[in-house]
Amino acid sequence: MGEPAAVERAEFGPLLRRLRLAAGMTLEQLSEASGVSDRAIGDMERGISKGPRAGTVTLLCTALSLDDENRHALTAAARAGRQRDLPQTGGYAGLPLPRAVPDFTGRNDELNSIRERATAAHPPRAVLISGPAGFGKTSLALHAAAELTSAFPDGQYFVELQGLGPLDVLTRLIRAANPRSPAVPQDLMKATAMWQRISRTRHILLVLDNATDEAQIRAVLSDDGPALTIVTSRRLLRGVDGLERLPLEHLSEQDSLALLGRLTAGRTVATDELRQLAELCYHVPLAMRVASNRLASRRYWTAADLIARLATDRRRLGALSAGDLQVNAAFALSYDRLTPDAQRLFRRLSLATGATTSLQTAAVLMDRSTGETEDLLDELIEASLLDEASPGRVRCHDLLRYYGEQKLRQEEPSEQVQAVRRRLRQWLLTTTVTAGRWFAPDPASVARTAALPKITSQETAEAWLQAENDSWFAALRQAARDGEHRLVVDVAESLHWYSDRWPYWHRWHDVFALSAEAARALGDDRLQATHLAHLSWTRLHSMVDYEHALRYADQAFDIASRVGDRAQMGWARAYRCAALAKLGERDEEHLSAAQQAADYFTDAQDWVGLSQAMIGQGVTLHALGRYHEALAAFGRAVALTEDPATAPSESSAAMTIAGALSLSALVHVELQQWDAAIRVTTRAMRTPGLSAAAASRSRSLNIRARAYQELGDPIAARADLVAVRDIKTVDGDTAGLREVEERLRTLRTPQQH
Structure with missing residues (x-):
């Protein structure tokens, strides 16, 4: 019994060779007995293929007549080989295009359109292939990419976008295009700039598959240069400019007949039978492909048999409903096997x-x-x-x-299904809480969970939260429906810190609406005030709905006041101040909200909140023309953030300091204190850890350019405006770009006088 234990530890290739020789079989004999090609077996034994699929391993085990122990050893070695082939966290090298289907048929107009766009003198930034599920969007994209290989000699890359944020997409592309490049910055603007530098001069073709929102592709698209991006999506992505759009319809009857003819090659099928199959499948490529595969798998069936099977219960095919079909009869043929x-x-x-x-x-x-x-x-x-x-x-x-x-x-049985649902929901939400807590101020205190994914860092936590966002959100919503109020609050609270890092996600309002209602159901006023404040934040930053932001902030304040929670009263007033500012209110009411927020934060010794309140107060005082008081408020925000006794984390401090200083510089502009404006903006841009504060940097550069111009130094002013133009270009800020271009055109250098 000692040999199998030793064998279990072997890699798949050497183990397979040892077992084949022990069985007295040549490679060709094993190929004939198993049905696996001799070339494939040779690749396995040489270690080229380290982890073949389970079905292949089963065929080899049967052909070798292995006992249970050796069968287990070979299966375990294959599984271990597959695990070794999985990429490690953060590894995206290659991104090769998947193999296009060999029997792709039709879509000639669409292919011609893509070819014309790709080879035009001024190609578009991107082509969007859109349409319902099953219409062959990905197949069309891959087929077009294969035809365009020679036109894009510098690389072709494929990214499945589902669950990825813009920074994730950029990280994968940069690492694939430049494997030896330095670390990809975890700031979207900088990562975008890095990708633009890479793609601006290269003939690169990207296939971005299954886009779910505009943010995923906006940062990737090149403003100029020879790169082309093909995007597939079920959505029209109306929020992205510069897309050449190719919406897919059902295949034409002619193309459907041609596709079915290729798929049923080798079988005698009359043209009229092909036409009936196409109609039963509603000319949808997926449905026709599935039906043809089932026909091929039944050697004694005729096309008439399949047509009769599909037509017996037409409900099973159904009709399009929001772009989806029902082809139950065809699926049953696979399921039953x-x-x-x-x-x-x-x-x-x-x-x-x-x-x-x-x-x-x-x-x-x-x-x-x-x-x-x-x-x-x-x-x-x-x-x-x-x-x-x-x-x-x-x-x-x-x-x-x-x-x-x-x-x-x-x-x-329904009770068994419910038990599975509960087990999945508990696992998803437990893992979500663990992942979310990695973004709290003290992630080292995160309690470890028995959840299966290994979440050991902010990077792995973020990857899991984004990849599984549909799943854990659905679980959260179901928990709310089932009255699991404490669990709903715990999940939302764990995600509070992470929401600042991923503000563009469209579900944050739903998350905190569920948690606010759960807190109300628990009868916990303190929790309800907290989560109403979170709701106000979503309206300010995610949904741009300032009236509702104001309403939620006031509700949060009323409830927090009832329980005497000074910190939450401060945040509620801070959000009220922000909402009033966004609504254009510049009166004493705005100033009163800012002052109240500062007082409450001071009472609670919430220094992060106090620094934000002082910035809000400074903005209000500036708007009221009380310039010196505004400067004092901004100065206090900086002092609080720089004081070790009250300072937040470095990244949070950088955003606060740079923001307060750039706003101070605007006051100096009002006072025409040009030297002070230059001094303050220069200090703002030198703030340590400023990587996430692009808005403050752009504002500071603009202000400093104005000050240089007023002081008669147009060369320095032009340098700052060019830097602003670069930032606006990366951001895709069209209005801001037009403004800075106009300033550059009107700026005169000494040689132009």
């Missing part, structure tokens, strides 16, 4: 709400180890019921998900 465990996993994957599902999530659904679950996922991928979205993640098309939901209702 699965093992019972794989069928169970397929059904339960419909409970996972994200566009892609992780291996860990699937393991929770099955209550199995990740190793066992991985083998089941391999079976589903082999049956074309899942796609491998990326290492460790799978994708289930919407049509298949709907079918899985139906089978789940039919084949598992």
Whole structure:
């Protein structure tokens, strides 16, 4: 019994070779017995392929007649090889294009349009391919990219965008294009500038697949240069300018017949039968592909048999509903061939709400180890019921998900389904709390959890929160519906610090609306005031709805006053001050709110809050023409932030100091104190850790340029304005860019006099 234990520790290739020789088989004999090509087996034994799929390993084990111990050893070695092939956190090298489907058919007008745009003298920044699920957006993008290889010799890159923020996308692209480049800055503006420098002079083709919002692609698009981006999305992404749009419709009848003819090659199928199949599949590429695959898998079926199967219950195909189809009969042919465990996993994957599902999530659904679950996922991928979205993640098309939901209702007792839902929800929300707490002021105190993902840093926490945002938000909403109020509050509170880092996410208002209602249901006024203040923040920074921001701030203040929570009273008044400022209110009411916020923060010894209140007070005093009082308020904000006894973290301090100083410089401009304006703006831009304060930097440069110009130094003024232009270009701030370009045109240098 000693040999198998030693064998288990071997790598897959040497172990396979040892077992083959022990069985007295040549490589060709093993190939013939297993059905696996001799070239593939040779690659495995040489270590080129370290972790073949579970189905391949099963064929080899059977052909070698292995006993249970050696079968287990070979399976474990393959699984270990697959794990070694997974990229480490932060590794995105390559980003190769996935292989295009070999039988791509039709879409000639769209392909011609992409080719014309790509080879034009002034190509567009990007082409957007949009349309419902199953219409072949990704296939079209990949086919076009393959045809354009020679036109883009400097690289072609593919990024699946689901769950990624703009900085994540840029990080992957920069590391793929420049593997030896220095660390990618974790500031969006700087990362964008780095990518623009890379792409501006290279003939690069990007395929950005499955965009869910405008922010994901805006930072990637090149303003000029030879790079081209092809974007696919179910959305029209109207918020992005400069996109050439290609909306996809159903395939034409001619293209549908051609596609079905290629997919059913080798079978006798009459033209009229192809036409009937196309109509039953509503000329949707995915539906036709699935139907044809099922026909190919049944050697004794004719096309008429498949047509009869699909047409018997036309409800099973259904019709388009918000771009989605039901092709239940076709899916059933794949589902029925699965093992019972794989069928169970397929059904339960419909409970996972994200566009892609992780291996860990699937393991929770099955209550199995990740190793066992991985083998089941391999079976589903082999049956074309899942796609491998990326290492460790799978994708289930919407049509298949709907079918899985139906089978789940039919084949598992409702109480069992509810138990699985609860287990998944608990795991998602427990992991969310753990991830969110990494962004608190003292992340070292984060309590470790038994959750499966290894969340050991802010980077891994952020990656998990963004990749699983659809899933954990759906779990949070369900917890609220089920009355799990304390859990809802805990999750939202853990995410409070992270929300500042990801303010563009469109769900923050929903998160804090749920937590405010949960706090009310708990009868906890202090919590309710806190989460109403969070709601005010979302209206100020995420939704740009200042009237509601003001209303929530006042509600938070009333409740905080009732329980005497001075810090929350301060934040409520600070948000009231900010809302009034955004609404253009510049009267004593605004100033009163700022002063009250400062008083409450002082009572509570909340120094971060006090510094923000002093900035709000300074802005109000400036607007009222009380310039020297405004300067004193800004100065106090800086002093509080620089004092070791009251200073926040470095990144927070940098934003506060640079912001207060640049606002002070505006006061000096009003007073025509040009030397003071230069001195203060220069100090602002030298603030340590200013990487996240691009708005303050741009404002300081603008002010300093004005001061240099007034003092008769147009060369220095031009240098600052050029720097502002670069920032506005990266930001995509069209209005600001026009303004600075006009200033540059009217600025005269000494040689122009």
